Amino acid sequence: MYCDPILWKNVRDYVLERGKSRREAALKFRMSRNTVRRMLQNEMPPRGLKRKCHRPVIGPHEATIRRMMEERSISGYSYSPRIKEIFEYISKKKITAGVIQQSAIMQSC
Numbered sequence: 537m538y539c540d541p542i543l544w545k546n547v548r549d550y551v552l553e554r555g556k557s558r559r560e561a562a563l564k565f566r567m568s569r570n571t572v573r574r575m576l577q578n579e580m581p582p583r584g585l586k587r588k589c590h591r592p593v594i595g596p597h598e599a600t601i602r603r604m605m606e607e608r609s610i611s612g613y614s615y616s617p618r619i620k621e622i623f624e625y626i627s628k629k630k631i632t633a634g635v636i637q638q639s640a641i642m643q644s645c
Contacts, residue, residue, distance in 0.1 A: 541580055550564065
């Protein structure tokens with residue numbers, strides 16, 4: 537998204553003051569005609585809203601990853617675990633946790 541107010545002013549001046557078409561403006565500024573249309577509808581670009589920091593995938597496993605890092609540093613390894621190693625470790629944990637839960641469910645039946 538084009539958020540530069542100077543670019544918005546230049547596009548608006550090109551179309552509104554010089555009388556050029558939206559298509560010419562799109563060609564000159566190398567952008568979509570729909571983008572030019574949006575720029576003409578509003579004087580200033582929309583203000584960006586700050587996004588909340590979401591960690592839906594890694595959030596539940598953050599403690600596990602921190603523990604892995606601490607174990608590596610204590611044992612003398614000078615490198616941190618790679619993403620692939622972390623993923624495999626967590627995947628293995630999920631599988632074993634799932635098997636344990638399933639066996640507990642089967643035993644209760």
